[in-house]
Amino acid sequence: MTSVTNVNLLKDMVRLFGGIRFRYVDLFNVAGVQLWVDACAGILETLRLYPIGERLSLKGARVSSS
Amino acid sequence: MFHDHFQDHFRELYREKPPDISSEILKHVLSTTTSPALEVAVIYRDYDFCGVRPPGYPTLPPVYSVSQAERTKEALQHHRQLEVFREIHELRDFRLVLRADVWHRIGEHSVRVLEEAVAVEKARGGFDIGFSEPLVIYRPRESQTTIRQDYFAMGPPTPEYVLDEIGHSCC
Numbered sequence A: 001m002t003s004v005t006n007v008n009l010l011k012d013m014v015r016l017f018g019g020i021r022f023r024y025v026d027l028f029n030v031a032g033v034q035l036w037v038d039a040c041a042g043i044l045e046t047l048r049l050y051p052i053g054e055r056l057s058l059k060g061a062r063v064s065s066s
Numbered sequence B: 001m002f003h004d005h006f007q008d009h010f011r012e013l014y015r016e017k018p019p020d021i022s023s024e025i026l027k028h029v030l031s032t033t034t035s036p037a038l039e040v041a042v043i044y045r046d047y048d049f050c051g052v053r054p055p056g057y058p059t060l061p062p063v064y065s066v067s068q069a070e071r072t073k074e075a076l077q078h079h080r081q082l083e084v085f086r087e088i089h090e091l092r093d094f095r096l097v098l099r100a101d102v103w104h105r106i107g108e109h110s111v112r113v114l115e116e117a118v119a120v121e122k123a124r125g126g127f128d129i130g131f132s133e134p135l136v137i138y139r140p141r142e143s144q145t146t147i148r149q150d151y152f153a154m155g156p157p158t159p160e161y162v163l164d165e166i167g168h169s170c171c
Helices: A007-017 A033-039 B002-016 B023-032 B068-089 B104-123 B147-152 B159-167
Strands: A024-028 A044-052 A057-065 B039-044 B095-103 B135-141
Touching (some): A007 A033, A033 B023, B068 B104, B095 B104
Parallel strands (some): B095 B135
Antiparallel strands (some): A024 A057
């Protein structure tokens, strides 16, 4: 996912499909990252972060779950 | 020179529009994750390293000399990032990996920068039994990656990434 700014769309997807299941997802400049990661909190294995700046602002993340 | 301006433009773009995820959100995410084993990998790309020449100059050395002030600034950046991870580690346990996912011609340079950052942090007492030293690894790439490519063309995972996911726990 790249440059998604509508968090409500993601929330609707979660509601419609009864949750989110994925093997991995790349998130670049995507609003609602917290929503995605919360959805797989119990099975999250790897979080890959693409940092930018000294305070660990992040330009993207890859979330991998089993 | 064009590439320098291009890279600067995108750096400014990121500064003007802070990404959605920040260290605070990261703290929340990691503190609420209930997975027993969690690995956090920080992926550094070519443009994350100071003094790396942008693509388009094949005859020039890939790394150019930068001032001591710039080196210090880069070291401070790594220090502050590691500080954030140490804070987060107080919330939950995870394994930290620093991965240089870069053009093979700057592999040695990028690994040295990361290893020095870890060594400096170790000398400062930044690691202990609870928060151990991160693993520094290097993954060579055949070509240089630009911010623009990462930003606009991340797209679906490449076969390389798929194999990576299946064959290894992380990196």
